[in-house]
Amino acid sequence: MQFRDLKTQYEQHKFLIDSAIQEVLDSAHFIGGKQVKELEQQLAEYVGVKHCISCANGTDALSLVLMAWDVKEGDAVFVPDFTFFSTGEVVSFNGATPVFVDVDETTFNIDPNKLKQSIEKVKLEGNLMPKVVIPVDLFGLPANYEEIEKIAKQYNLLVLEDGAQGFGGSINGKMACSFGDAATTSFFPAKPLGCYGDGGAIFTNDDRTAELLNSYKVHGKGINKYDNVRIGVNSRLDTIQAAVLQVKLKAFREYELDGVNKAYELYNQRLSNIVKTPFIPDGYYSSFAQYTIKLDSKEQRDSLQAKLKENEIPSMIYYIKPMHCQQAFSDLEFEEKDFEVTNKLCDTVLSLPMHPYLKEEEIEKVCDVIIGFFNN
Known part of the structure; x- marks a missing residue:
């Protein structure tokens, strides 16, 4: 018995996956091939947002959004205490301070009441500026975005949905990765929608955020990758992974x-x-x-x-x-x-x-x- 049976999944879709990979090999467009843009369009349509920006992994996806939002030293970012390390790691990586918040015992997701208490505590102490909250859709269940977004609006916080585990979930028909000001997911093989290596994506309706993300993920490019207008990173989704994900997205949906x-x-x-x-x-x-x-x-x-x-x-x-x-x-x-x-x-x-x-x-x-x- 397998905990997450990727072998059986491959056997079910072997012909289509092999054909998709072979098409990339034949084209030799291993970076930035047509499959990447096609996948981004398919993902944006499925989630119901304007922009999908693919990247190298789910951790980079979170970090890139914080970069685009200019999250830095002196900022407080509120993160659930019960989650995988990367959600807090990216906060420190970008120079800000993670503030951990306890979770709801029944859903395992960040507790809105405790979130509000944590924000008030940070404001009272006066050492940090509350900037962002990163709810996690733990184990596939979307967080309580109705309450979280109310609190964020009250305190002028940005909301970054960490949908690494939540892709495919929904609340009253509104899809996971469409909540907050931006959202991310991971295509790590064991995730609900996984590729055959590392991969990630960012979702947003904000044109300016999307523009910055597409720059930051390719060395801070301007007009092209040799026109560098800001300090960025190298975080691209490989064409082969995009091709695999196109096949798997169809099966996931169906x-x-x-x-x-x-x-x-x-x-x-x-x-x-x-x-x-x-x-x-x-x-x-x-x-x-x-x-x-x-x-x-x-x-x-x-x-x-x-x-x-x-x-x-x-x-x-x-x-x-x-x-x-x-x-x-x-x-x-x-x-x-x-x-x-x-x-x-x-x-x-x-x-x-x-x-x-x-x-x-x-x-x-x-x-x-x-x-x-x-x-x-």
Whole structure:
């Protein structure tokens, strides 16, 4: 059993993927080939925004937006404490200060009430200028953008949606990666829409932001790459990756997104009375980058993971360590009482196998082992 079955996915689309790659090889346009622009147009249309700017990876996508917004030393950027390191890393990389915010215990996403408290605290201290909030669509579920955008407007903050795990999700029909002032996603292979290497994209309706992003990602180019009007980086999506993504986007839209949600329903039918299963608010739709359950304690979680391993069932813990406990942020000052939910989640969450090609009998096996664990 695979945690995220990329082999089966490739076998399903082998002819189309091989043909798409071969077309790039035949053209020899490995950087900036037509497939890159075509993919950007397809992604923008799917998400429902004016501009899609592809880049080398999801981390660069976040960093590029902060560059375009002139986020720098003295600025405060609010980031959920329960997420992958890169969301906070890019803030420090651009010279600003990440301010970690606890999350909602049911959705795992940034808690709007605690966000407001954190902004007020930063303003009261007067050392930093509140500039940006980066909500994360954790495990595929969009954050509470209705409340987040209200708060951002109240405090004049920019909103950068980190949709690395959320691509394909939605709120009342509005697609993930269309919220806030700009949004990003990752095409890391294990993501809901993944390529065969690294890749990322940025989404925005703002013409000026798009113009800056297209400059920053190619060495700060002006009219062309030899006309350099600002200091930028080298962050382009390879043509081969774009070609692969074109094939996979079609499958994602036609049935893969439905497939992971069917798996979610099957898991819930068996497990909802056994463990705390994922909570999806009314009107929300998740792309299920992960199917994550909660246990009562670290001991129980670790014992269950060991039992699953005994039965050759892979599982993962996202995330073992809170952001505020990462050594890289040890120079920042925190109060542990501000992160009660995140600290608890890091000790009690466990992610089960989840992908569009998961067989019903495989889900039954996982559930049988979990139910058996609690019945012994």
